[in-house]
Amino acid sequence: MASKKLPKLRMGDLEVEVPIIQGGMGVGISLSGLSSAVANAGGIGIIAAAGIGMFEPDQFTHFKEANKRALGKEIRKAKSLTDGVIGVNIMMAHSDFDDLVMCAVDEGADVVLMGAGLPTKLPGALPLDNLDSVKTKFIPIVSSARAAKIIFRSWAKLYNHIPDAVVLEGPMAGGHLGFKKEQIDDPDFVLEKLLPGVVAEVKIFEDKFDKKVPVIAAGGIFTGADIKKVMDLGASGVQMGTRFVVTHESDASPEFKQAYIDSKKEDLIIIDSPVGLPGRALNGSFLKRISSGIKEKFTCPWKCLRTCDFKHVPYCIALSLTNAKRGDLENGYAFAGANAYRVDKLVSVGELIDELDAEYGEACSS
Ligand SMILES: Cc1cc2nc3c(=O)[nH]c(=O)nc-3n(C[C@H](O)[C@H](O)[C@H](O)COP(=O)(O)O)c2cc1C
Numbered sequence: 001m002a003s004k005k006l007p008k009l010r011m012g013d014l015e016v017e018v019p020i021i022q023g024g025m026g027v028g029i030s031l032s033g034l035s036s037a038v039a040n041a042g043g044i045g046i047i048a049a050a051g052i053g054m055f056e057p058d059q060f061t062h063f064k065e066a067n068k069r070a071l072g073k074e075i076r077k078a079k080s081l082t083d084g085v086i087g088v089n090i091m092m093a094h095s096d097f098d099d100l101v102m103c104a105v106d107e108g109a110d111v112v113l114m115g116a117g118l119p120t121k122l123p124g125a126l127p128l129d130n131l132d133s134v135k136t137k138f139i140p141i142v143s144s145a146r147a148a149k150i151i152f153r154s155w156a157k158l159y160n161h162i163p164d165a166v167v168l169e170g171p172m173a174g175g176h177l178g179f180k181k182e183q184i185d186d187p188d189f190v191l192e193k194l195l196p197g198v199v200a201e202v203k204i205f206e207d208k209f210d211k212k213v214p215v216i217a218a219g220g221i222f223t224g225a226d227i228k229k230v231m232d233l234g235a236s237g238v239q240m241g242t243r244f245v246v247t248h249e250s251d252a253s254p255e256f257k258q259a260y261i262d263s264k265k266e267d268l269i270i271i272d273s274p275v276g277l278p279g280r281a282l283n284g285s286f287l288k289r290i291s292s293g294i295k296e297k298f299t300c301p302w303k304c305l306r307t308c309d310f311k312h313v314p315y316c317i318a319l320s321l322t323n324a325k326r327g328d329l330e331n332g333y334a335f336a337g338a339n340a341y342r343v344d345k346l347v348s349v350g351e352l353i354d355e356l357d358a359e360y361g362e363a364c365s366s
Contacts, residue, residue: 004042005361006227009237011137011164011214014110016085017042018353019237020227021167021216022244024089024113025175025335026050027318028325029245029252032078037249037349039084044111047074049090049100051304054322063302064096068103075107085110087139091176092117093275093305098125105136113167115141116176116277120154128159137164139216143171143178145197152205162205165214167239168198172220174241174337176277177270184270184278191219192233199234222339224359242337247349253327256334257346259284265341274313275305282334290314 009019022038024030026048035045052074053059053066071088078086088104090097093116101123104112119140127133140163142148152162170191171177171184183189195217202213214236221227221238230238244250246257263282271287273279281287290296296315303310304318323332347355 004357005364006224006357007231009044009214010212011111012211014085014137014164016044016237018357019216020044020353020356021087021113021218021237021239022046023173023218023239023241024048024050024087024115025241025245026052026089026091027054027321028052029250029256030089031251032074032081034244034247034250034349035074035086036078036081036084037247038244038353039078039082039086041350041353042084043353044085044087045078045082046087046089046111046113047071047078047109049088049094049104051318051321054318060301063304064099067096068099071100071103072107075104075109079108087111087113087137089113089115091115091305092119093307095302095304095306098123102126105134109136111137111139111164113139113141115167115169116178116275118142118147118150120151121158122155131159131161139163139165139167141167141169141178141218142198143169144194145201147178148198148201152202156205156208162209162211162213165216165236166198166202167216167218168195168235169239170194170217170219172280172338173218174280174340175335176273176275176279179278181270181278191217191230195230195233195235220338222342224356224361225363227356227360228363242340243343243352244349245334245336245340246343246346247352248346249349252325252334255327255329256324259329259334260336260340260343261345263336263341263343268336268338268340274308274310274315274317276307276309279335280338282336282340284329284333286320286329286331286333296320 020043038045056066217230217235218239320332
């Protein structure tokens with residue numbers, strides 16, 4: 001691998017060549033294909049656990065087993081394709097959150113990111129009195145300094161241990177957002193404003209535990225200059241989703257990728273997701289149908305998300321995101337970050353990382 005201008009990212013004994021985490025993207029957008037390509041390019045490749053069992057034949061009858069089996073398969077496949085760093089993104093809202101975390105740890109995932117909720121507690125099956133003995137690094141995703149404080153305080157008290165890193169995801173991200181709708185466009189909640197507060201909060205715990213805890217910035221990072229900007233504010237790395245969707249190696253269908261390329265700024269909208277959070281997505285015929293009041297027919301065999309009010313929601317999110325992943329955008333929709341409209345061509349993951357590295361270098365010397 002050619003030497004990079006971007007600095008390395010260190011998390012305890014884990015050294016990462018390029019300080020870029022590819023954000024976990026369910027349903028089926030970041031699996032072994034994308035994650036292994038990112039890991040091979042020196043970053044951290046993330047498999048999203050959300051809806052991962054939707055592609056197994058027994059998804060409707062044995063959903064927990066299907067999820068675990070599919071996650072195990074994807075981790076093993078990714079690891080067979082790279083010697084780089086592979087992790088898993090698991091949303092707190094999953095009704096089988098604990099099982100999925102244990103599956104990731106047992107399969108030897110290097111990192112586990114926990115989002116869409118406050119992970120104040122870890123699964124009881126972990127060695128909670130000696131978390132340092134676990135090889136997997138645990139990384140909560142937060143949207144405020146307050147959330148970071150609650151999680152760090154809880155882990156410090158319960159486990160005498162703090163997270164290995166933390167991702168701050170701002171309101172320009174794609175997918176579910178940890179903000180109230182009215183905060184999303186409020187200038188007081190932009191990533192650059194939130195970041196110093198999180199860095200300061202984490203520093204208090206770093207000092208107490210004599211442990212370096214990198215803060216990773218996410219949401220709207222598009223260029224190497226954006227990476228430089230957040231690093232100047234105290235971030236040690238970035239998490240990026242949208243740009244990795246439109247790569248040859250991404251696990252999305254060609255139609256999903258093309259929808260990004262064809263999108264315009266006004267197509268990126270905020271929806272009320274059945275998960276109970278706002279989400280950013282690409283508008284299309286499916287979402288237009290839903291916003292006109294039409295309810296999709298579906299049966300919910302298992303309630304995959306704890307927070308889903310499945311008797312009243314107008315559609316099944318797992319099903320509609322599965323349709324989109326497969327390329328059926330008439331019966332599903334694509335989550336996307338606020339900058340998706342700026343993507344204009346398919347590139348390889350290696351080309352993207354090289355471009356970001358060159359831009360970062362330019363920003364450093366200007
Ligand atoms: C298609 C798509 C699916 C996503 N799915 C998840 C997910 O399953 N879990 C999660 O924590 N974040 C999810 N995200 C958020 C990303 O991991 C990432 O943090 C975010 O998109 C970063 O902002 P960016 O897209 O502007 O780079 C998703 C984002 C996109 C675009």
